[in-house]
Amino acid sequence: MPNRRELANAIRALAMDAVEKAKSGHPGMPMGMADIAEVLWNDFYRHNPGNPAWFNRDRFLLSNGHGSMLQYALLHLAGYDLSMRELENFRQWHSKTPGHPEAADTPGVETTTGPLGQGVANAVGFALAEKVLAERFNRPGFDLVDHHTWVFAGDGCLMEGISQEAISLAGTWKLGKLVMVYDDNNISIDGEVPGWFTDDTAARFESCGWHVIRDVDGHDAAQIKTALQAAKDETGKPSLVMCKTLIGFGSPNKEGKESSHGAALGADEIKATRDMLDWRHEPFEIPQDIYDGFDAREAGKQRESVWGDLLAKYAEAHPELAAEFTRRMNGELPSDWAAKAQDYIARTQAEGPEVASRKASQMALNAFGPLLPELIGGSADLAGSNLTIWKGSRSVTEAGPDVNYIHYGVREFAMTAIGNGLALHGGFIPYDATFLVFSDYARNAVRMSALIPAHSIHVYTHDSIGLGEDGPTHQPIEHVASLRYIPNNHVWRPCDAVESAVAWKAAIERGNAPSCLVFSRQTLKHEQRSDEQVAQIERGAYVLHDPADTQFQAILIATGSEVGLAMEAMRHLADQGVPVRVVSMPCAEVFDAQPLEYREGVLPGHCRARVAVEAGTADYWRKYVGLDGEVIGMTTFGASAPAGVLFEKFGFTVANVADAVRRVIG
Numbered sequence: 001m002p003n004r005r006e007l008a009n010a011i012r013a014l015a016m017d018a019v020e021k022a023k024s025g026h027p028g029m030p031m032g033m034a035d036i037a038e039v040l041w042n043d044f045y046r047h048n049p050g051n052p053a054w055f056n057r058d059r060f061l062l063s064n065g066h067g068s069m070l071q072y073a074l075l076h077l078a079g080y081d082l083s084m085r086e087l088e089n090f091r092q093w094h095s096k097t098p099g100h101p102e103a104a105d106t107p108g109v110e111t112t113t114g115p116l117g118q119g120v121a122n123a124v125g126f127a128l129a130e131k132v133l134a135e136r137f138n139r140p141g142f143d144l145v146d147h148h149t150w151v152f153a154g155d156g157c158l159m160e161g162i163s164q165e166a167i168s169l170a171g172t173w174k175l176g177k178l179v180m181v182y183d184d185n186n187i188s189i190d191g192e193v194p195g196w197f198t199d200d201t202a203a204r205f206e207s208c209g210w211h212v213i214r215d216v217d218g219h220d221a222a223q224i225k226t227a228l229q230a231a232k233d234e235t236g237k238p239s240l241v242m243c244k245t246l247i248g249f250g251s252p253n254k255e256g257k258e259s260s261h262g263a264a265l266g267a268d269e270i271k272a273t274r275d276m277l278d279w280r281h282e283p284f285e286i287p288q289d290i291y292d293g294f295d296a297r298e299a300g301k302q303r304e305s306v307w308g309d310l311l312a313k314y315a316e317a318h319p320e321l322a323a324e325f326t327r328r329m330n331g332e333l334p335s336d337w338a339a340k341a342q343d344y345i346a347r348t349q350a351e352g353p354e355v356a357s358r359k360a361s362q363m364a365l366n367a368f369g370p371l372l373p374e375l376i377g378g379s380a381d382l383a384g385s386n387l388t389i390w391k392g393s394r395s396v397t398e399a400g401p402d403v404n405y406i407h408y409g410v411r412e413f414a415m416t417a418i419g420n421g422l423a424l425h426g427g428f429i430p431y432d433a434t435f436l437v438f439s440d441y442a443r444n445a446v447r448m449s450a451l452i453p454a455h456s457i458h459v460y461t462h463d464s465i466g467l468g469e470d471g472p473t474h475q476p477i478e479h480v481a482s483l484r485y486i487p488n489n490h491v492w493r494p495c496d497a498v499e500s501a502v503a504w505k506a507a508i509e510r511g512n513a514p515s516c517l518v519f520s521r522q523t524l525k526h527e528q529r530s531d532e533q534v535a536q537i538e539r540g541a542y543v544l545h546d547p548a549d550t551q552f553q554a555i556l557i558a559t560g561s562e563v564g565l566a567m568e569a570m571r572h573l574a575d576q577g578v579p580v581r582v583v584s585m586p587c588a589e590v591f592d593a594q595p596l597e598y599r600e601g602v603l604p605g606h607c608r609a610r611v612a613v614e615a616g617t618a619d620y621w622r623k624y625v626g627l628d629g630e631v632i633g634m635t636t637f638g639a640s641a642p643a644g645v646l647f648e649k650f651g652f653t654v655a656n657v658a659d660a661v662r663r664v665i666g
Helices: 004-022 028-043 065-078 084-088 118-137 155-159 161-172 201-207 221-233 267-277 288-294 297-317 319-329 337-351 357-371 412-425 436-451 479-484 497-509 531-539 561-575 588-592 596-602 619-625 643-649 654-665
Strands: 059-062 149-154 178-184 211-217 239-244 375-379 405-407 429-435 457-461 490-492 515-518 542-545 554-558 580-584 610-617 630-634
Touching: 004 028, 004 065, 004 084, 004 221, 004 267, 004 288, 028 065, 028 149, 028 178, 028 221, 028 288, 059 065, 059 118, 065 084, 065 149, 065 288, 118 149, 118 155, 118 161, 118 178, 118 319, 118 412, 118 436, 149 155, 155 161, 155 178, 161 201, 161 412, 178 221, 201 211, 201 239, 211 221, 221 239, 297 319, 337 357, 337 497, 337 531, 357 375, 357 457, 357 497, 375 412, 375 457, 412 429, 412 436, 429 436, 436 457, 436 479, 436 515, 457 497, 479 490, 479 515, 479 610, 479 619, 490 497, 490 588, 497 515, 497 531, 531 542, 531 588, 542 561, 542 596, 554 561, 554 619, 554 654, 561 580, 561 610, 561 654, 588 596, 610 619, 610 654, 619 630, 630 654
Parallel strands: 059 149, 149 178, 178 239, 211 239, 375 405, 375 429, 429 457, 457 515, 490 515, 554 580, 554 610, 610 630
Antiparallel strands: 542 580
């Protein structure tokens, strides 16, 4: 049986060989953290390579995702469906081993990492999910939900501000099954970090309520094992294990230097490293006894079998809880969800409330929340403005089986990334909220929710210059367009309470992908619709009004608060004998995905006289109006004044819309 250093050297060899073959990548971190990874995966990490989706597995996240070959080597050696050929194709087209870990590409990868620090925040979401689910489902004698979240992080992760946001919350929430291993190698891309990173990291974590284990030799397996056990034994606080390592360990000329961080070692240095490590095997050659030392397939199968027996007994003792647990773990919505949600939408259309769409959002939460115990969410210190608290909200800082609300504080970036972790863990549909203008703070995590993808719902209120007196610092201009440009992201900007309810329903039903729901501060008029029009809202755009007895001469396209303006302009033009069609487009991405026949029915190609109206950046809408059309939108920042004054001064008036229609008609 090989010793622990030989097992760790297999990770080092695979990392340096794969990076060398690709002629790009990051060999230093995998070589530096190999000893830690070997101890964690062989002595602590509870998983099943034969079923990467086994619910009660531990979760392992590589926040310093540039060191992806560490994770790929571990997955391969442990017995996951990741062949040696995939490791040889590291960073190549359509391989399962991309440059940074991708959850959608590689079995056993829990989240997509690379943008430093986000893996830390994702891990906090995973650990929070475990804690809340345990409170919901565990019963005496049945620890059905019982697993740890392990996250590796480097100096760069801890320099990023998102890490501070996340570790503060983790300490507040007392996430005792979260363990972070800090690769304290004193190196980043620019060199030795004391020139730009002199934090007392241990004190920083301790001040946030973490259990900190200092001064661990990251190349001494016995010390590593003792430290990880101490971290696992601490159940009242999250733990930080601080491991001193040498980046590029084993490389005689690059060990401990930034030159091993982000480039292949080179053939000569790899030969010297093999000699220094006494690794006498060809590239990508792993002896059978090394495989045997890592193979977790049988142990994983046994762990899952034991847990399956526990679940069966739990179902006998607690059948209703077991049914809910199984449904939620399978990502299924309740059987009565669709009918009850549709009933609420129909009632809202019939009642016709005239409210701000942020209030309509809260009304939808009050209707949908009792149907969905998996709904969990919160706001970045704006609960009273975002209106994200509903009647059944219970703070996660309380004890009890029904906690579902998160006060994130002023931490938009971590909030969003933590929400991604909640979604990826399973068992929850998370939502997060802030003002639309502050989506800038969260944007990279929104992008990651679309890339991973994760079923996160991002709620943004105060959606335009309509928020008024707070002025241009708080008035979003380019933000909706920016969010729309993120691939795989659905952005809904509803015009009234009915469209708001449909937007929530669509976001909840979307499954494995995110949605952004964009709501107004100001009151919006209710629009009359037929049953057919109500049904068409979910298609992203629909004809809200057509002239009764004549052919329309132009099309007005609008979203959100500007739909009401478009309808007023339509009536004004009708009085002057100019018939127009009004199209409400609450979600352009959904509309663009509709069959051509439907899209042509809403925006027929023969009518090139088009005007789009939205209180946001104008350029986005030019693809719908063409060269012959006009857009009434924003081309500057806003100003501080009452909303009504701002809409008038920036041209969002009936007269201006009507004049634009006349111009495009010609």
